[in-house]
Amino acid sequence: MIKGLHFFLILSVVICNSKTSLGQDLKKDLGICGKTMSTLMKFNQAGEPVLESAMVIEANEEFCDGGRYEEHANYKIYLYDQNNTLVYDKLIFLNPLLVIEKLDDKKKGKFKSVKMIPHATSRIVKFPITKMMNSITSYKIQSIETKQSTQIKKIDWLKK
Amino acid sequence: MSLKFKILACILCSFSFGFEAHAYKYVIITDQADPKKSEEVIELFKNTYPFNTFSVEFEILKVDGNKLDCDSHYGIESKIGCKNGSEIQSMAQERGADQVMVVKELSKYGGSSAVGGGYPVITTSSDARVMIHEYLHTLGLCDEYKFKPSEAKLNCGTSRNTPNLAYIKPEDYYSSDSDARRKHMWDIPWFSSISRKTLITNSNQRVLGTDPTDPNSLAAINTARFPMAINGQANQIGLYRAGVCDNATPPVPTWKPEGIATVMSDISAGLGAHAEKTVDKILLSKGIKKKLDNEVPRNPEVVVQSQSQTHAEVGSVSRDIVNADPDQTVNNSSRGFFKSFFAWVGDLIRQIGNAMTR
Numbered sequence: 079m080i081k082g083l084h085f086f087l088i089l090s091v092v093i094c095n096s097k098t099s100l101g102q103d104l105k106k107d108l109g110i111c112g113k114t115m116s117t118l119m120k121f122n123q124a125g126e127p128v129l130e131s132a133m134v135i136e137a138n139e140e141f142c143d144g145g146r147y148e149e150h151a152n153y154k155i156y157l158y159d160q161n162n163t164l165v166y167d168k169l170i171f172l173n174p175l176l177v178i179e180k181l182d183d184k185k186k187g188k189f190k191s192v193k194m195i196p197h198a199t200s201r202i203v204k205f206p207i208t209k210m211m212n213s214i215t216s217y218k219i220q221s222i223e224t225k226q227s228t229q230i231k232k233i234d235w236l237k238k
Numbered sequence: 239m240s241l242k243f244k245i246l247a248c249i250l251c252s253f254s255f256g257f258e259a260h261a262y263k264y265v266i267i268t269d270q271a272d273p274k275k276s277e278e279v280i281e282l283f284k285n286t287y288p289f290n291t292f293s294v295e296f297e298i299l300k301v302d303g304n305k306l307d308c309d310s311h312y313g314i315e316s317k318i319g320c321k322n323g324s325e326i327q328s329m330a331q332e333r334g335a336d337q338v339m340v341v342k343e344l345s346k347y348g349g350s351s352a353v354g355g356g357y358p359v360i361t362t363s364s365d366a367r368v369m370i371h372e373y374l375h376t377l378g379l380c381d382e383y384k385f386k387p388s389e390a391k392l393n394c395g396t397s398r399n400t401p402n403l404a405y406i407k408p409e410d411y412y413s414s415d416s417d418a419r420r421k422h423m424w425d426i427p428w429f430s431s432i433s434r435k436t437l438i439t440n441s442n443q444r445v446l447g448t449d450p451t452d453p454n455s456l457a458a459i460n461t462a463r464f465p466m467a468i469n470g471q472a473n474q475i476g477l478y479r480a481g482v483c484d485n486a487t488p489p490v491p492t493w494k495p496e497g498i499a500t501v502m503s504d505i506s507a508g509l510g511a512h513a514e515k516t517v518d519k520i521l522l523s524k525g526i527k528k529k530l531d532n533e534v535p536r537n538p539e540v541v542v543q544s545q546s547q548t549h550a551e552v553g554s555v556s557r558d559i560v561n562a563d564p565d566q567t568v569n570n571s572s573r574g575f576f577k578s579f580f581a582w583v584g585d586l587i588r589q590i591g592n593a594m595t596r
Contacts, residue, residue, distance in 0.1 A: 116334070118327050121355065130324060135334050139261075145525025150378050150401065171520075173355035177375050180350045181364060187506030189383055194393045200327045201356030202335055 110166070112206035114141040115214065117233075119155070120200040121172055126228045127153065127219040130200065133236040134207065143168070143206045154220045157205060158230060159212035166211060169222070170203055262526040263295045265335035267326060269303040270343045270362050278366035279341065286370065286509070287460040288518040293527045297333055305329070308342040308352075308359055323354055336524075337376075339369060367505040374502060377520050379403075379513060380482070382494050382503040387485040394483035394490050399427050401516045402502060403480060404493040408446035415443045422446070422477075428495045428512055431475045438477040448476030451497035457510035465518075466511045473498055475512050 114135040121127040151169035159165050176197035182190040207214060220227040264283075266276040276298045283289045283296070308320035320326055320340060330338040337357070344350070344361040351360040351368045358372030375381075380403040385393055399405060406425045412418040415437045422438070423429045432438060440449055451472060460466045468474055478497045483490035500510035509517065522528075 114334075116331050118324065118331055120324060131328070131331075133331070137334065143525060144527070145523065147523060149520045149523040171378055173353070173376055173378055176352065176354050177372075177381070178350070178352040179372075179381075181368065181505070187365070187367070187504040189381070189503075189505075192381060192385060192389055192393065197354065198323075199355040199357075200324050202327055202331050202338065204336060 110146075110206050110208060111140045111142040112208035112211070115205040115207045117203050117205065118200055119153075119170075119172075119203050119219070120198065121153070121174070122198045123174070123196045127221075128228075128231070129155075129217050129219070129233060131236045132233050141204060141206045143204070145204075152222050154222055155203065156218040156220070157211070157214050158216045158218070160215045161212070162216070162230070163212075165214060166205060168203065168205060170201075172199065172201055174199075261293055261295045262336045262524070263297065263334055264337050264339060265297045265299055265330040265333050266339045266341055267299045267301055267306065267329060268341040268343070268362075269301055269306050270341060271300075273298050273300060273341070275360075275362045275366060276341045279339065279360075279369045282366045282370065285461045287462055287465065288514055288521065290461075291463050291518075291528055292521055293529045297335075299329060299333060301329065303343060306340060306342050308340060308344075320352070320354065320359055323356065327356065339373070341369075365505055367501065370509070371501050371505055374509075374513065374517065377517060379502055379516065382480055382482060382500060384481045385483060385485055387487070390483050390486035390490075394486040399425070401427050401520075402494055402500075402513060403482065404477075405483075405490060406446070406493055407491055412439055412444055412446065415439045418443075418446055426477060426493070428475060428516070431495065431512060431515060432477065433474065436474050436476045446477070447479050447493070448474075448497065450478060455498045456504060456507035457496065457498050457500045459508040460514065465514050466508070468511055473511055 114137060115132060116135050117132040118130045119127065120130045145168075147169050148171045150171045152174070153170050153172060155168050155170065156164055157166040174196060176195045176199065178193045178195070179189050180191045182188040205214075214233065216230050216232050218227055218230045266273075266279060268276045270276065280296045280298075305322075306320060306326065307322040320342075326340060327338055339357060340359040342359060342361050345363050346361060351358070351364055351372050353359065353372040353375040356376065358369055358376050360366075360368045360372060378401055380400040382402065404426050406422055409421065412421070418439045419429075426432070426438075436448060437443065438448055439446055455472070457473060458466060466473070473496060475495045476497065477493050478495070480492040480494040482492040482494075484492075495512035496510045498510065499507045500513055501507050502513065
């Protein structure tokens, strides 16, 4: 039984380090842990989405990215190191609409009016950084719907 | 061999249970001097399923009014939207936030609210429950109330399915409910949540749409830490006419998962069984961890930060922690790996169990 358990553990490590589809699927579920890289993504309706800024947050806790594959994701973000090697990617959802609503009355719960505007917006997206990723220097954002990608761009690192 | 196995099992268990990393953090930015509305919002989230089952932190960040450029915009008086979204997000980012919310001091009639794709906004004169409605927009859910003709003209152009709204043009005739299911299963985002016993056609199985329930009844507000029970026909998940775009020219048929009013049409209502399930799934996919059943908030007071505080001060101030994690000073990837691995194994076993009991 103990041999079986050893085999199971070794096999799982081998699979998780593999680049096969099974290995990739497992990595998806397992996530990767590291320091927290907090970024501010700005999504323009007219122009390309951009990563406005990035900072490393020194926290006691390690960031294990269990949110690498968000439900209903509409963008995919790729991170590259100084050798232009892809080191991480993440699927995120961003509601592309600004919804402006007015209530009928403070006490009642009905909505009186609504206006939906395609609008540039931004959100915070966190990534884990590990030693294996080297120095992250650039990024690319892809729209899942249109499959269009931005050019690879430099990351503007903020010092906290 | 038995002893070896026990030792190994203990080591593995300590890896899997002794480690918890990165609580998801909401930062509520407000310019209200006494941040009562923000505190109401926090209380509401702490007492609403499924938000109350997740391990999250809340922090209120007080700022000057001029830092929240969220007064009447977009050419319409009394409609609120923030123009300085990036600055708002940056302030929260410095606090280590994962999700920003904005509570703007305004006393406009009825209260207005807005949601940017990235963060929800409400005014201090709005009911705190409006924040739930707006946050659900941020998560991708749509309104379920009927738009006026002028609104429908603007808003019903993009017929894109969302987790709680489907745009389906019904056929004139269906030979049976199975026929309708076969034809529309890929058009209904919540199809897997519809019980086999629930018709997506009327009682004679010829017309698309589950027989309507009382549209004036509201989904119950669920403050428990478990999902709302499905009580027969009253709140069963099906395919109900939503009427959101009935005033468009020509009308666009829309469909929703519940026959009763939910918080997406009336803020007095609860989320409803379907939205509860959907939100739970979305929050899990964002990597937010579930609370343990026996978890008790360790630090119940809400800590309010003012923007003028230095980073060093911020780091030393305790926060309103729903789930106070033990201090983690030492950490490494392998522990995280094992924790994630065992979480995955746990999920796998649960899924197999569910499949076998089905």
